[in-house]
Amino acid sequence: MTDFTITEDFPKNEIEFDARFLDPTNCYDYLFKQKWPNGFICKKCGHSKCWVSSRNLYICTQCEHNHSLTAGTIMDSSKKPITYWFKAMWWFTTRKSGVNAVPVHTQCLTEYPATCFRTQ
C-alpha cells in the first residue's frame, strides 16, 4: 500500500471553499498550480514564458502554442463559468452519501443562474 500526504492547502469546509473559489481567478490559479507546480513550461518547445489571453489560454511567447488549463477535463469547452464546475466538484467530492443530478440542478436554480448545469 502506498502512503501519501496531502500537501496543498485545500479548503477544510464549505465556508473556506466559498471564500477561495467563488472568484474565477482563484479557480484558474488553482488549476495553473496543478498543471505547472514549478511555473509555466510549454509542452511543445519547453519555453518558460507565456502570456494569458482573455479566454484564459496560456500562449507560449516563443512558439505561440496555446495551452488550456481545462483541456482534457470535464470543464473543457464548457460555456458554464469555472466557478460552477468547482462548486459541483466540491459537492460531489465532499458528500458522504453522494450527490445526484437533481439536487445539484435544484441548488443551481436557487443559488445560480438557471442554465447552470443544463447541457445544450
Ligand SMILES: [Zn+2]
Ligand atoms: Zn512553446
